[in-house]
């Protein structure tokens with residue numbers, strides 16, 4: 243067992259019985275809109291955010307597109323549909339939304355981030371990680387802005403980008419995920435409230451990890467954030483996303499859109515640790531996490547990599563994808579999805595090979611415990627012109643206990659005979675026999691479980707940036723505590 | 728060292744009694760062999776002694792160095808020096824043999840206030856142990872038993888025994904599945920591990936193993952009980968006449984139920 247791991251296990255012992263530790267709420271005064279959605283609400287939202295005309299029109303068009311679309315039902319999950327007329331589409335803490343100095347941040351909110359382990363003071367932060375903190379609908383604070391600006395990197399909230407960098411936003415927004423791509427991307431395009439914008443200029447290696455920390459606090463608000471990352475020719479960036487929410491009995495909707503654009507020789511690594519509240523044992527409450535994430539390897543030799551650890555949410559529908567347009571471009575998807583209790587996750591990826599000699603790797607590890615349901619859905623498409631392209635997919639499921647389910651739905655199509663697609667899938671059950679075997683060798687039950695789980699997911703977790711990997715191990719241990727035996 | 732008194736055990740949560748009054752005493756420096764027909768309860772006995780949660784002790788006791796261990800968890804028993812070489816070693820993908828053994832070695836050392844080995848020291852230690860049963864070092868970095876051949880799994884059990892250096896080892900049909908050469912190598916290994924401070928209980932169907940590892944005592948298990956004990960000659964008798972003859976003889980003598 244690695245050093246971190248045994249530390250993680252010790253940590254675990256002190257956390258036993260602690261359940262979801264991010265479930266507290268913060269007492270802040272809100273500036274809310276009336277519930278429900280209409281063209282007026284969309285226009286009002288744009289007005290409050292002091293957006294330019296083109297943005298307002300973008301939203302209104304998206305709203306009308308959404309109105310005509312049907313809510314999708316093709317995935318392997320059942321839940322009560324969100325009541326779109328009963329949602330808050332804008333919910334911002336009353337204090338001045340965009341702040342120049344940390345002193346202006348509502349002390350309650352500051353404390354929230356402290357509790358979550360994300361102190362906003364730069365000197366207290368993990369060195370080398372810049373944070374954009376999104377609280378309900380708005381970005382509260384973005385750190386290290388100046389330092390990043392020296393390198394020419396733009397890292398700010400989406401609201402600010404719309405005002406300060408309209409040319410870039412206009413050029414790339416909805417260029418990867420079109421407004422009408424799906425029901426939730428259309429809704430997001432109409433009502434997205436904030437999110438992060440990153441732009442890495444030509445031949446620049448972003449000097450630090452960028453990260454956004456999402457927090458849903460308000461009970462009735464939907465969170466619709468929008469993230470756009472553009473890496474110019476020869477640029478590279480590593481971006482981390484974390485999320486938590488309080489425990490409420492009602493379901494909350496989170497419908498984000500994330501777009502990545504990598505030009506020639508650019509490299510984007512996007513990592514997520516998703517730990518939204520997942521509801522209680524009876525499946526009451528929790529977040530609906532319906533997210534569209536897609537990247538395009540637009541230029542030759544470009545590289546996009548998605549790594550995700552999905553542990554939270556009541557229902558997750560999420561398929562981070564890569565369009566491999568540039569020749570020799572590389573797309574990767576590394577995923578660990580853990581479901582316990584009554585959680586439902588339908589997640590996977592799409593790799594669309596358009597350019598020549600494009601390569602994609604998919605490593606998906608699903609762990610299901612309790613009465614949960616965990617599905618992997620992966621599409622690999624190799625188009626006619628994608629000569630010499632390769633895909634390699636591994637999709638492993640691990641079941642803990644007898645009442646959970648794991649399902650694999652691969653969709654593979656290749657129109658080019660010089661290309662190859664390789665798919666492997668396994669399903670195993672963490673058995674009492676394995677645990678007994680390790681215990682017979684002297685290892686405690688909890689360590690045995692955590693060794694088995696960590697062994698199962700290590701190929702994915704090693705793709706996470708270091709600070710995240712330690713976090714991830716701990717999260718897994720806490721999440722699966724008591725699932726066996 | 729080990730004293731099993733009138734041990735009854737059943738499948739947890741069910742009414743299936745498997746061990747029906749086992750008595751066995753093992754002293755330091757001894758080697759015992761248990762033989763008996765399929766399904767007579769030999770593996771169950773080894774698992775019950777090691778603390779498998781699937782079985783419940785309903786009567787009797789298991790004393791290890793005078794301490795009643797019936798209530799201890801499997802890992803706590805391992806810390807006392809109990810080892811089980813499984814009849815069917817379990818595959819655990821994702822954890823290498825080496826990781827398991829270092830973690831196990833150090834956990835046991837910690838529990839006994841002995842010094843732990845750091846990764847470099849452990850590397851030297853474990854490499855030395857490979858020689859005991861002529862195992863290739865590639866097995867160290869492979870996942871526990873995963874994809875091992877039947878014989879390799881059995882060998883791996885004895886390798887682990889060599890590394891963990893237990894006080895009392897149950898070897899459950901370690902010989903089944905080993906080829907003739909491997910059987911000799913593994914037996915030599917076990918003989919090297921055996922000394923006057925530890926003890927070994929071998930479960931086997933074949934006298935052949937006993938030619939390599941000489942037992943001090945041979946016991947016969949039938950229907951959940953050790954019905955007869957003797958020396959090496961008992962194994963020879965069984966090999967010649969089978970269990971049926973023994974059972975009849977016992978019935979005639981009024982010793983069997």
Ligand SMILES: Nc1ncnc2c1ncn2[C@@H]1O[C@H](COP(=O)(O)OP(=O)(O)OP(=O)(O)O)[C@@H](O)[C@H]1O
Nearest residue numbers: 738743745763764765766767768769770771772781
């Ligand atoms: N968990 C269980 N549930 C039901 N029956 C069990 C269970 N475990 C063991 N048994 C039964 O108990 C009996 C003894 O099994 P055990 O594995 O101990 O036999 P054995 O003497 O080791 O046989 P072999 O020589 O074939 O290995 C068998 O009839 C077996 O089917």
Ligand SMILES: [Mg+2]
Nearest residue numbers: 769770771814
């Ligand atoms: Mg057996």
